[in-house]
Amino acid sequence: MGIDPGVANTGFGVVRVAGGQMSAVDGGVIEAPPDRPIETRLARIHSELEKLIAWHEPAAVALEDLYFGRNARSAIAVGQARGVAMLAAAQRRVPCFDYTPQAVKLAVCGSGSAAKRQVQQMVGTLLGLPHPPQSDHAADALAVAICHGGQARHARAVAASERPPVGVG
Amino acid sequence: MGIDPGVANTGFGVVRVAGGQMSAVDGGVIEAPPDRPIETRLARIHSELEKLIAWHEPAAVALEDLYFGRNARSAIAVGQARGVAMLAAAQRRVPCFDYTPQAVKLAVCGSGSAAKRQVQQMVGTLLGLPHPPQSDHAADALAVAICHGGQARHARAVAASERPPVGVG
Numbered sequence: 001m002g003i004d005p006g007v008a009n010t011g012f013g014v015v016r017v018a019g020g021q022m023s024a025v026d027g028g029v030i031e032a033p034p035d036r037p038i039e040t041r042l043a044r045i046h047s048e049l050e051k052l053i054a055w056h057e058p059a060a061v062a063l064e065d066l067y068f069g070r071n072a073r074s075a076i077a078v079g080q081a082r083g084v085a086m087l088a089a090a091q092r093r094v095p096c097f098d099y100t101p102q103a104v105k106l107a108v109c110g111s112g113s114a115a116k117r118q119v120q121q122m123v124g125t126l127l128g129l130p131h132p133p134q135s136d137h138a139a140d141a142l143a144v145a146i147c148h149g150g151q152a153r154h155a156r157a158v159a160a161s162e163r164p165p166v167g168v169g
Numbered sequence: 170m171g172i173d174p175g176v177a178n179t180g181f182g183v184v185r186v187a188g189g190q191m192s193a194v195d196g197g198v199i200e201a202p203p204d205r206p207i208e209t210r211l212a213r214i215h216s217e218l219e220k221l222i223a224w225h226e227p228a229a230v231a232l233e234d235l236y237f238g239r240n241a242r243s244a245i246a247v248g249q250a251r252g253v254a255m256l257a258a259a260q261r262r263v264p265c266f267d268y269t270p271q272a273v274k275l276a277v278c279g280s281g282s283a284a285k286r287q288v289q290q291m292v293g294t295l296l297g298l299p300h301p302p303q304s305d306h307a308a309d310a311l312a313v314a315i316c317h318g319g320q321a322r323h324a325r326a327v328a329a330s331e332r333p334p335v336g337v338g
Contacts, residue, residue, distance in 0.1 A: 039259035046256055066245060075241040079248015084256050086249065087215055090208035 001058035002145030005081035011137025015145040024127040049088040061089040062148035107147035170227035171314030174250035180306025184314040193296040218257040230258040231317035276316035
């Protein structure tokens with residue numbers, strides 16, 4: 001499950017990896033009412049993610065590393081949303097993984113400097129969707145989920161190749 | 170209740186305002202195990218604050234505004250801790266209030282540019298403690314609680330002066 005946290009809009013995307021193929025299970029945006037205090041918005045983000053994580057029981061939660069190109073004010077705001085997202089995962093004992101924007105673009109488009117629109121297009125193609133996700137936030141969440149799915153598959157392949165053959169040793 | 174959120178150490182301080190006097194009810198530091206994943210640390214901060222808020226039932230949670238003088242990386246990290254602290258308050262329907270470091274220093278020391286050690290000393294004096302709080306984090310949390318306590322008292326006084334006298338109108 002990928003999450004793109006934000007105080008106003010939090011994107012989420014659930015991807016299934018099976019037999020070398022990825023498919024989209026769920027995706028969308030949690031909207032937090034802009035006229036409410038921040039703590040109330042954080043509570044909404046947390047409770048919606050809590051329900052989604054309980055429902056989908058993901059093996060992992062993947063988030064984009066957001067340290068770059070932000071001022072401290074927006075970084076704090078995003079950090080707050082990120083904190084409650086990671087908490088929702090931890091409360092269900094789901095581990096969290098971070099990926100840089102470059103790693104996500106590389107995994108989805110084959111280039112670390114791909115444009116946003118290109119990422120959105122490729123998310124649709126890779127997941128076999130009839131059209132690219134309409135929401136930026138959902139597309140970003142699906143992209144980081146795809147990135148983690150690829151990494152996890154790679155890690156399993158490496159682990160398998162390092163395992164001694166059965167009957168030897 | 171004041172909270173000084175941090176991924177490693179989160180300070181808290183509970184202050185009672187009664188009859189124009191402030192006193193310390195509780196204060197301390199929640200330490201999050203540094204060798205655990207961030208989401209696990211956030212879960213610990215959240216669950217400890219949850220218990221403290223349930224126990225003390227504070228009228229408000231006060232936090233220092235941390236937008237200043239940080240790079241984006243540390244701002245995201247502090248934001249994550251801040252997010253779960255605000256969530257713990259919101260889940261108990263306790264409103265959150267922000268104060269700039271200058272406002273806190275002004276409320277505690279009478280000067281917006283007071284040194285950290287001076288704040289620590291004055292927290293001890295204002296709350297009638299036998300000695301200043303040993304932990305920086307607990308002292309900072311008590312300081313922002315004192316700041317809010319003063320603001321809240323002021324707001325009540327203004328509201329009272331604007332209320333028409335009984336029997337008139």
